[in-house]
Amino acid sequence: MMEEDSLKRRTELPRPDVSVDEAKRILLENYGLSGDLTELGSQQDRNYRADTANGRFVMKIARAEYDRVELEAQNAALRHVGAKANAPMVPKIIPALDGEEIVAAVVRDASYHFRLLTYIEGTPLTRRKHLSAETVSSLGDLAGRLAAALADFDHPGLDRQLQWDLRRAGPVALQLLSAMTNVDMRKRIAEAMVGAMRRVQPLMPELRLQAIHQDVTDDNVVSRVEKSGRLVPEGVIDFGDVLKGWLVADLAVTCASLLHHADGDPFHVLPAVKAFHSACPLTEAEIRALWPLIVARAGILVASSARQLEIEPDNAYVQGNAAHEREIFDVAVSVPFELMDHAIHQAIGREAAPAALPATGHLLPDVDPARVGIVDLSLLGPHLPADRWHHADTEALLLQSAARAAGAASTRYGEFRLTETRLLQARAPQTLALHVDLCLHGQTAIHAPFAGQLHERGGRLILSAQGLHLHLLGIQPAAGDGGSVGAGDRIGMIPGDPTALGFMRVQLSTAGEVDPPPFAAPHQAEAWRRLCPSPEPILGFDCEAPPPQAAALLDKRRRHFARQQKNYYRRPPQVERGWKEHLFDVEGRAYLDMVNNVTIVGHGHPRLSAAVGRQWSLLNTNSRFHYAAVAEFSERLAGLAPEGLDTVFLVNSGSEAIDLAIRLAWAYSGARNMLSLLEAYHGWTVASDAVSTSIADNPQALTTRPDWVHPVVSPNTYRGPYRGENSTGDYVGTVAEKLKELDEKGGGLAGFICETVYGNAGGIPLPPGYLEAVYAMVRARGGICIADEVQVGYGRLGHYFWGFEQQGVVPDVITVAKGIGNGHPLGAVITRREIADALEKEGYFFSSSGGSPVSSVVGLTVLDILHDEALQENARTVGDRLKDRLQALGQSFPIVGAVHGMGLYLGVEFVRDRETLEPATEETAAICDRLLDLGVIMQPTGDHLNVLKIKPPLCLSRESADFFADMLARVLGEGW
Structure with missing residues (x-):
């Protein structure tokens, strides 16, 4: 006391x-x-x-x-x-x-x-x-x-x-x-x-x-x-x-x-x-x-x-x-x-084996297990069409359809249901089913699978015995006040007429005082499964979904897939499906895809899927055969280019397009020397890698260039040696100095290649008039000018279809890929007829899938979707709004050094000091990891890996753009 x-x-x-x-x-x-x-x-x-x-x-x-x-x-x-x-x-x-x-x-x-x-x-x-x-x-x-x-x-x-x-x-x-x-x-x-x-x-x-x-x-x-x-x-x-x-x-x-x-x-x-x-x-x-x-x-x-x-x-x-x-x-x-x-x-690794459950009989003895249709609502389930997974009535309609065909229907326990996925959510949704839903004919009898005490609570009928509790929803209880029942006793039925269909939910729990939730979040799934075991034993048919094997699959990838082919994130989600600007992992988590410039019209586009499926069913071969699609696609591409650029090569990838463009420069000029920009990335083939100098992609890039590659100072107006829009003359001067060196050495100039917007640095625009001056100096020496539009072109900038339009110039060669095929292996080189003909002396050119019937149909359909869905305009309006929101973050968070780019090719550059511009490299990686936790796919880029390169599908909605800005603001405000 x-x-x-x-x-x-x-x-x-x-x-x-x-x-x-x-x-x-x-x-x-x-x-x-x-x-x-x-x-x-x-x-x-x-x-x-x-x-x-x-x-x-x-x-x-x-x-x-x-x-x-x-x-x-x-x-x-x-x-x-x-x-x-x-x-x-x-x-x-x-x-x-x-x-x-x-x-x-x-x-x-x-x-x-x-x-x-x-x-x-x-x-x-x-x-x-x-x-x-x-x-x-x-x-x-x-x-x-x-x-x-x-x-x-x-x-x-x-x-x-x-x-x-x-x-x-x-x-x-x-x-x-x-x-x-x-x-x-x-x-x-x-x-x-x-x-x-x-x-x-x-x-x-x-x-x-x-x-x-x-x-x-x-x-x-x-x-x-x-x-x-x-x-x-x-x-x-x-x-x-x-x-x-x-x-x-x-x-x-x-x-x-x-x-x-x-x-x-x-x-x-x-x-x-x-x-x-x-x-x-x-x-x-x-x-x-x-x-x-x-x-x-x-x-x-x-x-x-x-x-x-x-x-x-x-x-x-x-x-x-x-x-x-x-x-x-x-x-x-x-x-x-x-x-x-x-x-x-x-x-802590101390989980004991599950407690033995009491012996049970069947809940539905009058239902033939062989006549129960199982509805698969998982990410890869065959029952979920592309545009129906997110509709509120999808589960019920699919169950009814399966029940009409088989006599009865059931969902699966332990399944991560795509139907429970929610878009633009900072938390992983509760997608793991801890129950089974059944669709049965009215008057179907429900029997006690084990002896116990029967009572009602919160609209559910509960049968309890020996640490096991059966929860039933949607049934009509049998007459009586509950109490003790024996195994096999009839305890209720499906309400309604025998010709009609009704629904019931079945769930087991080992915790008597808990009304278990129907679903669990993926990271809580294993604990909830111990609390809510599978009802398969009392149902008598296979209704349990196999668990995903993401970790085992990653191990298999690492054993057999060359490790130089990196994957995003240390612990990557297993992504197997997409829809518009969203990606889904096998646990039903939706991620906003803010990096995928490959899928320019969005993931899972039904129009593109239908066109590809139809063409595959008809024909796919190589472009040396005569068919309509390759002619139509080549004509459409030439029509998108400035006047005079009327000849098209179709290839498999952006790297192949750059490689071919360099070969064209060599063939047309008769020279070998190429000018490129420092900090640039152009591809992985021998030639495209040779003109790539990004140390983020290749740490040895600056010391391993062949002698025909001559990099010039990158016109990075944010962190380069000369800054701001008035730096044009200084950067042009560095190119003039390099050209003077080449003139003195002899050997001529084959050409100049650069991205028309500085994509690898996050979309930094070139200084005004830069390309006009450099193109003139290159052409004066017999070289050709190659515009690498693989990342920044094709409507992504919103205000322009091609990046070179911002500079007011016309290149001699345009290379394009990625979005041109929406993920299908497709690229193109667009040039003048005389430049293309210069390659003839080296023999004919051929690319296996470039220009195939399927590839050409893909390219045509992508162009149709871009036009019909006004995706370039969407890139401009949504991109401008997003850039405004990102720039506003710089008013509150000093780590935001600058926001680059336009349309839906934007870059947020993080720095530790706005005066010294010390790159916030480690912070950027951690911010990307935190964004993944919040449902956003984002990766660092640039030579210092301190830039968020924002390049989502062009169908990005205003709501999705706001979600990204909100989540980035949350990370910067709460920490990472």
Whole structure:
């Protein structure tokens, strides 16, 4: 009783009433230090940071109600941990002038204890809304190493009464809740605490006791910032809550603090659990107690803050924490205890085999299993046409159709349903089916597959026995009040006429108090599957979907697919389907595709699919045969080019197009020397690679060019040697100098190749008049001018169909690919007849699939879609809006150095300093990873890999553009 009274008094104490001036006096008189003091947050202590000529320190002030031996224990713990080799950084104790580590002083008739500690520099985690999985894991590791360091520490001052001691969570909660005025919140916390303590109580004798920090939270940990911008926790700054308590309580406190960084997802803490367990292994009892203690900690946090604000309404620290403490509680109670128990066991590799379920009979004994049609609603399912997967009635219509054909129909358990996918969502949708939906004739009888207790709850009929609970929705219960039923008893039927079709849902659960959701998010799927096993045994037919094998497939790729052929991301989603500007992985997650300039008219276009399918069914061969499509496509391409460029070569790719263009320059000029731009990328064939100088694509590019390639300074008006629109003369001058060198050496000039917009750098426009001046100098020497439009042409710029139109010039050769075939292997070279004829002396030219019937039909259909759907105009209007939004981000986030480009070829360049333009390379990679988490496909580009090259399908909607801008703003604001 005395302990409870002491604890009650402490929960009602305000912070020490010591002003800045009074603290300065204590600091000078007792430590001989003076300087500026800044108050730091605290709930019941008062802390000041002291900036002095001798360094930076923290003055900690405690009320006299806290016994001196408790403060001595904190100091002893700091010394103990500081001496451990593998422990986190902790502050050092600064003794007073008289050698004392604790100074007792009276301020305005009140007695206080003063201590001085060194200040550990670093960034608190609490300032970042988003914490990466790596940061969460590092925090768990730090907490585990600290717990291990304290395992052999003991001190009389550790036996203390604190409201934060989770051993006393029940009594503390009762005390705090009794004075809480918010009735609804009080009820929620009370229910959560009862559930948590009911699970912890039988485990208490097995929970280990030792010295614990009990406050390794985002507030009390400081971190270093990596180059990527991610935080790595390194030091613990406050030992004010150290005591002898449950070891697992240390981890519970850490995990609870992470929940307001979790975006509503309790699974966010699992990397911390895994890392803690690796550093300080937990027992089975501690693992089982962990989530209930996290819930208990969350409830105490909310109740304590509410109580403290009643005592001290102007406590800014408590006010600032109250909102995120409520968020911690909301996330903690958002899932069943049983689910998190499975998830935690899985995270640390301790998941036991599923419990044996009771023997069961059949739910539908009158239904012939052989006459049940199975409807496949997965990503690659044959039942989902391209334009029906997202319609609300698709599942019901497909079930009805299958039931009419077979007599009955069923969906599949454990299937990631494409029908549950949602576009433009920052969170992965709940797509894993934890149930089976059936379509059956009315009056079909439902029988109990096992004996048990029958009752209704929330519109569902539930049969419970031996840890198994059968949930049925949509059925008409049999007459009676429920209660005990035997195996095989009739418990209901499908309502309606026998000639009509009705629907029912079947779901199993091993948690009696939980009404399980119908679907689970992919990253929570395995834990939910343990809670909701397959109903296949009671249905009697195969209704379980095979799980995706993305990891095994990636391993197979790495074994047999040459590793130089990289894939996006370290842990790439398995993408198997697309629709317009969206991509879908096998778990039903939709991603906004902001990089795919290959699919210019969008993914899965039904018009293109139909045209290709028809042509494949008719003919596909090579262009040496005579057929209509190649003639029509060549004519259409020539009609898109400026007058005089009337001759077309059809090839397989952009690299082949560049290669051919260089051969044309050689053949027409009789010379070999080619001018190209530094930082450029043109392709992977021998010739196209030779004129590519991007070190991002080839780190050896600048030292391995053949002697016929002569790169000139890239006219990068943002970070080049000459900047701004008035730099034209300077950049043209660098080309003139190179040409003068070539003139002096002899050998002539074959040509000049460049992208007409600086695509590899993110769409930087060339300086005004640059191409006009350079083309003139090249042509004066007998060379030809090649415009590489592979990335930037074909309507992508919105304001222009070709990039060279922006410069007001006409090239001699245009190369185009990528979007021309919407992903089909197709490219083209468009030139004048006399240039094309110059190649004749080397023999005929041939490209296997270039100009084939299928390729030509693809090219024609893409052009029709571009025209009929006004995609160039869409690129202009949506692109202009998107650029405005991206430029606005630069007003708020200094990392945004510039926004380049136009239409739907844009680049956001990230820098660490807007004056020096130091590239934010690591940050850009981390930002792209974070965008993937939020449902956006984006990759870095440029020689410094610090540019987001934004080149989505031209069908990008205004809503999708806004979603991308919103997600990028969120990443820049919350962290990555």
